[in-house]
Amino acid sequence: MEKLLCFDYDMTLLDHATGQIPDSAQKAIRFLRGEWKIVIATGRDMRQAESAYGIETVRPDAVVEMNGARVWAEGRVLYEYFLPQELMRSIFRFGRAHGLCISCLLDDVYYTTEPEPLKEFIYTCVRQDEVAVRPAEEAFGRQVNAMALVGCEKDARLLEKQFPEVNVPLFGKKRGADIIPRSLSKTEGMRRVLQYYHSSFEQVIFFGDSGNDMELMRDAKLGIAMGNAIPPLKEAAGYVTSAVGEDGIWNALGHFGLLSGMPDSL
Numbered sequence: 001m002e003k004l005l006c007f008d009y010d011m012t013l014l015d016h017a018t019g020q021i022p023d024s025a026q027k028a029i030r031f032l033r034g035e036w037k038i039v040i041a042t043g044r045d046m047r048q049a050e051s052a053y054g055i056e057t058v059r060p061d062a063v064v065e066m067n068g069a070r071v072w073a074e075g076r077v078l079y080e081y082f083l084p085q086e087l088m089r090s091i092f093r094f095g096r097a098h099g100l101c102i103s104c105l106l107d108d109v110y111y112t113t114e115p116e117p118l119k120e121f122i123y124t125c126v127r128q129d130e131v132a133v134r135p136a137e138e139a140f141g142r143q144v145n146a147m148a149l150v151g152c153e154k155d156a157r158l159l160e161k162q163f164p165e166v167n168v169p170l171f172g173k174k175r176g177a178d179i180i181p182r183s184l185s186k187t188e189g190m191r192r193v194l195q196y197y198h199s200s201f202e203q204v205i206f207f208g209d210s211g212n213d214m215e216l217m218r219d220a221k222l223g224i225a226m227g228n229a230i231p232p233l234k235e236a237a238g239y240v241t242s243a244v245g246e247d248g249i250w251n252a253l254g255h256f257g258l259l260s261g262m263p264d265s266l
Contacts, residue, residue: 002037002197004062005029006190006216007249008208009042009054010171012226015244016125021057024250029058031262032253037061039193041186043171043178043212045070045145049108062196066146067180067212068189073196081184082143087165091147091179092136094162101150102179104139108132111139114150121150121176147179169211170230178212187215205256207241207249208233224252 007013013021029038041064044051055063062073069081088104092113095102101114101121109132112118122131149155149168156168156177167185168177194200206213206220209229217223217236225237226248234240241252253259 001203002199003035003203004039004190004193004197004199004205005032005036006039006041006204006206006220007058008186008206008210008213009040009044009046009051010125011209011228011244012207013040013058013244013249014054017245021054022244022247022249024247026057027262028250028253028259031259033059037197039064039190041190041206041208041213041216043067043146043148043180043210045105048105062193064186064189064193066184067178067186068184068192069145071189071192073193078192078196079189080145081181082145083147083181085141087163087181088144088147089140091159091163091166092139094159095149096136098158100155100159102136102147103150104136104144104147106139106142106144109134111136117150125175148176149179150176169214171210180212185215186212187219190216190219207252209244222256 013025015022038060039062040060043066046055046063046065064071071079092102095113101117103110103112103118110118111134113136115133153170156170159168165182167180167182170177201219202221204220205222206216207224208217209226211230213233214236217233223237225234225240227241227243241248
């Protein structure tokens with residue numbers, strides 16, 4: 001039965017302070033590749049240009065994107081979900097009416113209700129110098145996999161109250177949140193990956209830091225929260241390691257004896 005080593009991307013693999021995946025994490029993944037299937041499970045659309053670095057660096061065997069809206073393994077798409085048009089339009093219109101910054105990303109263009117908060121968030125968290133931004137309404141009629149909020153917990157709870165068919169879990173830094181239909185989650189996406197590899201959650205180690213990692217943190221055989229994770233995720237985890245910028249992945253894998261025998265030359 002295949003063993004799967006699964007990572008959230010932002011602030012788990014990718015350190016926003018440097019815009020890089022720590023060398024120690026890269027080294028650990030190189031060592032474990034082959035014995036373990038390497039999986040990224042993220043709220044991002046990893047096909048967008050801003051995520052190319054992560055795919056090229058990690059070279060994952062499988063990816064759960066946009067909280068399970070698209071799942072692929074070994075280059076094969078296993079599942080893809082698009083938001084119902086009426087739901088997508090209603091969320092954008094509600095955001096526009098209440099001054100909420102709600103966005104989606106299509107072909108490297110951000111469609112949003114509030115451009116300035118979005119740009120500020122991207123510049124400080126995604127570390128991208130220039131972004132293309134268009135009004136949210138220009139996304140109407142197009143296939144949209146995922147949406148996100150730039151805002152606080154109060155904004156997230158307001159959206160959940162208005163749209164009970166979605167979850168709005170906060171990012172690790174609590175400056176925004178994913179907007180996820182309740183039928184989707186990283187766990188459901190991972191379930192499709194496990195079916196593909198004829199494996200089970202008993203073979204999964206998962207690293208995460210944010211609210212959208214909660215379910216998979218609990219369902220994995222071993223859930224490891226980063227030192228920079230939100231407090232509820234740390235409470236749900238089987239182990240809490242150091243922060244992403246303090247070699248958290250390397251330290252946890254070493255703690256559990258998975259890096260023994262690594263050659264110095266790797």
